[in-house]
Every structure is written in structure tokens, then in C-alpha cells.
Amino acid sequence: MSALRNGQYYGLTNQLVTLGDLTLTDTEYTHDRVDWHYHENAYFTFVLAGRVLEGNRTDTYHCTAGSLLFHHWQEAHYNTKPKGYTRGFHVEITPDWFNAHGLDTSRVQGSLNLPDPGLKALMYAIVTETKLQDGHEKLAVDALLVQLLSEIESAPVRFDRQKPAWVGQLRDLLHDAPHEPWTLAQLAAHTGLHPVYLCRQFPRYFHCHFGDYLRAIRLQQAMPLLLMPDIALTDVALACGFSDQSHFIRSFRQQYRLTPSHYRKLLAR
Numbered sequence: 001m002s003a004l005r006n007g008q009y010y011g012l013t014n015q016l017v018t019l020g021d022l023t024l025t026d027t028e029y030t031h032d033r034v035d036w037h038y039h040e041n042a043y044f045t046f047v048l049a050g051r052v053l054e055g056n057r058t059d060t061y062h063c064t065a066g067s068l069l070f071h072h073w074q075e076a077h078y079n080t081k082p083k084g085y086t087r088g089f090h091v092e093i094t095p096d097w098f099n100a101h102g103l104d105t106s107r108v109q110g111s112l113n114l115p116d117p118g119l120k121a122l123m124y125a126i127v128t129e130t131k132l133q134d135g136h137e138k139l140a141v142d143a144l145l146v147q148l149l150s151e152i153e154s155a156p157v158r159f160d161r162q163k164p165a166w167v168g169q170l171r172d173l174l175h176d177a178p179h180e181p182w183t184l185a186q187l188a189a190h191t192g193l194h195p196v197y198l199c200r201q202f203p204r205y206f207h208c209h210f211g212d213y214l215r216a217i218r219l220q221q222a223m224p225l226l227l228m229p230d231i232a233l234t235d236v237a238l239a240c241g242f243s244d245q246s247h248f249i250r251s252f253r254q255q256y257r258l259t260p261s262h263y264r265k266l267l268a269r
Helices: 095-100 117-132 137-154 157-162 165-176 184-191 195-206 210-226 233-239 245-256 260-267
Strands: 002-004 012-019 022-028 033-039 042-049 051-056 060-064 068-071 077-080 087-093 111-113
Touching: 012 137, 022 117, 022 137, 042 051, 042 060, 042 117, 042 210, 068 117, 087 117, 087 137, 117 137, 117 210, 117 245, 117 260, 165 184, 165 195, 165 210, 184 195, 195 210, 210 233, 210 245, 210 260, 233 245, 233 260, 245 260
Parallel strands: 002 033
Antiparallel strands: 012 022, 022 087, 033 077, 042 068, 042 087, 051 060, 051 077, 068 111
């Protein structure tokens, strides 16, 4: 089984940034299949564009643009990529970084699929800070990564089986069709819950309210479309369920602190 060293990934590396004990890479996947392998450090994979299938000893993840995965060090896995362009962003974390920030490496184990839009928003912010390179990126990325790992520790995604079944059903429903004009009555009917109970319980499991959650999913749907320069912002906005371009730009700036056009330029580098 192959062992990959720090900053080493299969594909064409477009950018490699070292921030102390962190290594961040922007990589185009060029291999149709990568056999079983592991990495010497824990790391995140964030799919920016395209699709890839990733398998490990217990799970198989069909990853599309916006998918976020975590692998602990020496966690064996393999990848297959369908035809087409696929691009991933990686954050590799040494044990020294964990120790320096008072984080226990044993708290987050194995391979995790992280569907929560709040966690993805933090990773998008890390991507943005890496691209900006304005002299404050180390502090910004360290702080964002500590927050990301702390939120994973406080609500481990791998223990979803302990949550009520309706939580997974509702999450899948919203992620599959975030552009739909959902009503509370429709969502309650799908989950078999009373609307009042659903409203009370939703923030407990999703850590925000309905509007914020749907808005975050729609914005993340827009991210891979922004990497396609031929698609106008108006078309991106409408495709992702926003009423118009102004609403899209306003929501994007509120979430990510920059405009969609600025993000598009950063990721084109």
C-alpha cells in the first residue's frame, strides 16, 4: 500500500501553500483510479469541481462539488474518478499543529463525510484566505481550522445513527432540492412530524433556522458554477434558487465577506 508524504497527492498540483504545520494544496485530479493508499498526516479533502468516488474500510462516498471529507492519519482509502474535470482542495495537519492548539487528535477518528453547510462554509473561508494571501492568512486559517475541528468534535457526524430518523430524511430532502419553494406543512408531512415540533427541534440538530440552512445550501450550490467563467452571475443565481442576481450577491457577501465575482477571480488563479 502506498504511503503519501506531506503535501503529496495524486494529480496536478496548481498551488501549494505552507503555513507553519499546515500544508494546503489545490489539485486537479488526473488519475481515473488511485488504489489503496494512506497519508502520513490527518487532512481534509474539499471537492471544488467535478466528481470523485472515495472508499475506505467502512464507507463509500460519492463526492460532488462541495463535498467535504476528513481522514485521520494512516486511514487507508482509494479513489475513482469519472471522466471530466475534477479539482480538490486539501488541508493537511501535522500532529504538532494539533498539539500547539490544544486539540486532541484522538477526538476525531477515521474517515468522515461532513455534509453540514456550516462546516463547509468554514472550509470555503479557508480556501478564500489561502487565495487572498494578504499577510494575515496564517492567523486566519489557524482560527478557522480550530473552529472547524471544534465543531466536529462537539457534534460528531459519524454518530448520525443516534439521531432521530427524520433528521437524515429532512437533510437529504433539503440537500437534494434546495431550490424548491418548500413550505413548513410540506416538510412536516415528509417527516411525519407536527409543524410545531419540527420548528422546535430543527435548530437542535441543524444548529440554525430553516431559512439560514437553505440559504447556505443554495450558496454552496453556486460555488462550482462560479468556476465556470461562461456562466453569467444571473444564471448562477437563478439556477440555485435565488430570485435575482442582487439577492444572490447580497447573500453571498453576507456569508463569505466578498462578492461572487471576487471569489470567481480568486479561484481562477
